[in-house]
Amino acid sequence: MSGDFAEILSYGFAQRALLSGALLAVLCSLTGVFLVLRRLSLLGEGLAHTSFTGIAVGLLAGINPVYSAFGFAVLGSVFVLKIARGGRVHGDAATGIVLAVGMSLGVIITRLAGGFNVDLMNYLFGSVLTVTSGEIKFAAVAGVAIALLIALFFRELECICFDQEYARVCGVNVRAADAVLALATACVVVLTIRLAGILLVSALLIIPPSTAMQFSKGFKGTVLLSCLFSLAGALGGILLSFALDLPAGPVVVLLNALLFSAAFAYRKFLSSADSPSA
């Protein structure tokens, strides 16, 4: 068994899967912390569904679906921000509208193109084992750009996540900071679709930050812990999927959910131990 496992790890596809998993895990958690705290958790879900239209368009037109998916994800983020800022519609409702429209358009385009095929199923459910070296290089370059963008706006994003009004008083351009977050999310979602698939990508944005938030380690500590949990979930999940011969995306998500459950239980235990009645 261990010999078989070592043999699997010696293959290029397994190494590429682990490398891309680690890279995307860090990017997802870095972006996800701000999304969760800004109460835009489902933005990733909405943009993933919007990018489905882009993937369908890309497959239909014979261009790289990642590029068309990115275009549609950015378009989706613009719509969400526009609708939410227009008044009388909250961010979650705006995300819901964009999500439904994106998925519907994708289904119609797919139908017009002659139905689902293997490529499209890979984007829906993820197929990290088929990631190429070129895709990893692209993800690495994009990842560095996203991390740099978030690092540049780190304090602005921190402040608007806590107290948007005070951020404005400090001269923070809240619209610009929100646009940066939405753009970063669009990039991360499109890159992560290859790992987890359209249907599961938002889990990687939401679960690791939620796990980290159970540990009261301050804001910077939460960002760091979120990255560590996400890394553990992705690498552990991909290795488990090799060992159990299961699809990687869902195993990564379920392992993240397990880590969250353990952290949640730990938090509850601490709370009950601290309460006077305990």
Next chain:
Amino acid sequence: MPTVKVDNLYFRYPNGPDVFGGVSFEVGKGDSLVVLGPNGSGKTTLLKALLGLETPYEGGISLFDTPVARFSDWGRVGYLPQNTRLLNPHFPATALEVAALGLLGGKKFPRRFTRGDMDKAAAALDRVGLASRADRIYSELSGGQQQRVLLARLLVGEPELILLDEPSSALDNESRAMFFSILDAINAAGKTTVLWITHDMGEAGRHASKLLYLDGKMRFFGDMEGFCHSSEMGAVLGPYTQHTVCHRHDGAPK
């Protein structure tokens, strides 16, 4: 040069009636102006207009001689909001991290906090009696302690203009006394202008040097002596309320 100059200000929300109109006043270094008025009289709206968060449809506001629309030196202004319910209740920052956010307005992009900045934040927490709580998560503190952390956030940048919206409403008596002793000390140095809203008439009388009474329009603006001798304010508020503002139980001259 007045710290704050408000000239014939009128404000209304979209499709609504005027919240207030005809508001004009000036405050300078060392002034402590309390804004009084019934609920819905536009006190908080006025404060938000001073911060550039709301835009009046007529009239002008200048901070440090610069129209508020063009004002960018927000490091000189400190603000304590009334409604902390608008803050993210699950934000995982420590008290120290929240206090440090008070330095954000004085930073240029890309905004970074140095070790010296964190030391300033720690000193501000010490000043409000929360040095021992610096590493505690903000959302896990009591309501009064949270308000004191926000006071530390306000103090850390040593602002020249302090705007407070019902700052003591969430504080117990001990915290309230500490709060005003800090505020009075800052104000007594003569370099800081304080503009604050309260519903506590006694508090207004004890800590303010000027008073503005808002009631859809500006009913009164002037010093305490003028307020205490104003027959119009006596008629508006009734003699008991006017007495509550003006009478001192600590023997200090009024």
